[in-house]
Amino acid sequence: MKETYYQQIQLPSGQVHVYAGPSLFAALDYKVFEMANNNLQIPNQVYMGYTPDVHVGVGTCIGTTAVWNTHDGYVSPSIVGSDIGCGMRVHLTNLHKDELKDVKLRRKLVKTIEKYLPVEEHARGHFSDIRLEHIVQKGLHGLPKKYIPDGYTPRKASSLTHVESSKFNFDEEALNLFPERVWHRSHRQLGTLGGGNHFAEIQAIEIPEENREIAEAWGLFDGQVVVMIHSGSRAWGGSVSQYCSSNMAKMMKAEGMGTADPKLLFAPLSHPLAQSYVDLMYSALNYAVVNRHLIAYAIREAGKDVFGSKFEMRTLYDLMHNYAWEEEHDGKSYFVHRKGATRALPPNHPDNPEPYRVSGHPALIPGSMGTASYIMVGSEGGKSNFHSICHGAGRIRSRSATKRLITVDEFSSSMRVGMEDEIVVNQRSLESMIDESPQAYKDVDQIIESVVGAGLAQVVAKCKPLATVKGT
Template identity: 85%
Template sequence: MDENYYRTVKLPAGEVHVYAGHELFHQLDYKVFEMANNNLQIPNQVYMSYTPDVHVGVGTCIGTTAVWNSHDGYVSPSIVGSDIGCGMRVHVTNLRADDLKDVKLRRKLVKAIEKYLPVEDHARGYFSDIRLEHVVTKGLHGLPKKYIPDGYTPRNATSLTHVESSKFHLNEEALNKFPDRVWHRSHRQLGTLGNGNHFAEIQALEIPEENRAIAEAWGLSDGQVVVMIHSGSRAWGGSVSQYCGSDMAKMMRSAGVGTADPKLLFAPLSHPVAQEYVNLMYSALNYAVVNRHLIAYAVREAGRDVFGSKFEMKTLYDLMHNYAWEEEHEGRSYFVHRKGATRSLPAGHAGNPAPYLETGHPALIPGSMGTASYIMVGSQGGAANFHSICHGAGRIRSRSATKRIVTLDQFTSAMRVGTDEEIVVNQRSLEAIIDESPQAYKDVDQIMESVVGAGLARVVAKCKPLAAVKGA
């Protein structure tokens, strides 16, 4: 392992492995190590690491991978995060960057997307033909056929095959925990972005020469237009975190266990409260993958309004970066948590879906607003970190601090407003989303340098932003 991009930090409760270049490492807040020390006090933990985009979260840092053996492991809602199943999706279109060089056309496309894709709730009755109980128990397989647009041409279908998982199995009795209001609200939020850093972005690809063969195997080329989506499990995942978190906190108090951080929740996998959480977490993972799929469906409908019926969007890949599940590494079964961390498997790894077994699957890494995003592929060296890499740029400032420090002129300049290269957004005023400006985040190129330098993954494509739909 290159020590320029990796170091082990010894703490009173154990050690945390940090993957970051020198500059990024020395910028880390001391609180990330306080949190690591608390996390390392959870019994039986076998491994913990930080990716270069690590920053302080609730109970656990965003950018954490934490691992237990499956037979005596623990689960921690805090090391999953409240937006369970939050993740990324990329679709490949049949457009080229030149097709969108006109700023007015990009604005027309964004306006069309807004017609189909609300930020928060859909109107009552929308998606009334989708049964939420089918979504949370069957994942993508619970959708009516009309929402799987490539289902009529199975040989070319990617909706169900080019995903990290199309269905997570669970004990459905756990669903009885939620009152009707949770079901109603969650149903209305199907196919919506949510706020904060969630988005649907139109991007153009740049392919580095050294990995052009993999890009071509994936059907990617220079100048190709793709759609990148970032969203999660919305109200459903939030309810899982709320209800199960409360039960787990009560269990911990009655058992007299915990750390210096009362917000750090955990329980043995064998405990009933842990089993209930795991089952409901899997239901939220089902919701999340369907949510991103329906967002893509909305963008496809908008694209057809603007470009005609020949407009297409094939799924490149869908993956999560907030979850916990069982994985096999070197013949042993582990229970792996990733909070703000992306699984990135190399070529030949058995965990790849069938279409990507020979190349490794696409690992989807968003940049900050106004900067490039990346599509990566895992390297063999990633096994040292349980094949985890970053999940984005990582915040360096809180939303309130960003609003105080960053000026509207700085944000406007970053979005290249008034030029032919303007990144068109749906917000009527950039001031409404200034807390998502690039100045709120780390330099994504430094993040990429750390991941590549540490031998965890390689860049297959750089994604240049053209237009975006954001939550306020």
């Protein structure tokens, strides 16, 4: 590992390991370290690391990996985040970018996607025939067969195998804690994007020569059109977070637990409240992976409308970047939290899913609107950070500050509006989503440089945006 991309910072409460290039490190807000110091006060913590996209969040920074031994560990809703199971999904199409050269065709595709994929804030999903209890209990295995489009071609099937996890097991008694209104609202939101930085994007890939062998083994080719999806557990995960955080805060107050930050919540894994949180969190992880699957299903249907029945959209991979679970490292059991951090396992790691056992699995890293995204694979050096890498570009400006400082013209220029290579968006005006402009985020290329430079992962493909669908 090059020291240029790694620093070990000693704080009053312990050490935080920071993976970031010099300019990214120099630009870090002091609050990032203030927040780390509070987090390090949670008992029995064995490791805390920051990825280069780290920025201030609620209770804990986005870009955090925090680790405990399982036998005396803690769980923290603050180090998971409110959007439990938020993550990424990429599907491979059989299209080449040249087939989408015409900006009118890209606009038609975006408009057709909107027919199948609800994007309005209070939109109802199109999946009323799916039983929510099956989804939160069984994950992808709770879906009716009609929503597993490759189920009839098992040799080509990737819907259930090319995912970080297709089902999380937990004590289903915990589900009885939720009132009917939570179930109703969450059911309505199945298969919807949500707002903020969530998106579905049509991209074209470029493959660097050094990892062409891995790319081709994964079914990638230069110029290939792919679909990248970023979404999470919607109302279900939000309800889990709100309910459990409220109860945990009351418990902490009653037992005199806490740090200088009242929003930093935690409990020992042995505590009944911690166990109910873990159970409900896993139900939200099941919801999140199914939600992304259904978004992809909707986009596949739109693609068939536009390009015909021969249009293909095979799952490359689905993974999370907001969660906590048990992992084995060097023969020891750890409880690992990742908040805005992506697991990136190297080739031949035993935790890789079977299709990626030899090569390592795809690690999916989105950029900001108008910039490139990346498909990576973990390196052996990632062991130093419990195989965690970045989850995106990372904010440098709040939404309000972005609206105040960035002009529509600047945003328009970054989206190439009016040019042949315009990045088509579904929103009626750029002004309505200026808070998601590239100027609100760090430079994703610098983020990726830091990850590669630190020896955590390598680039397998660079994904350039062609069209973006955002929720409102």
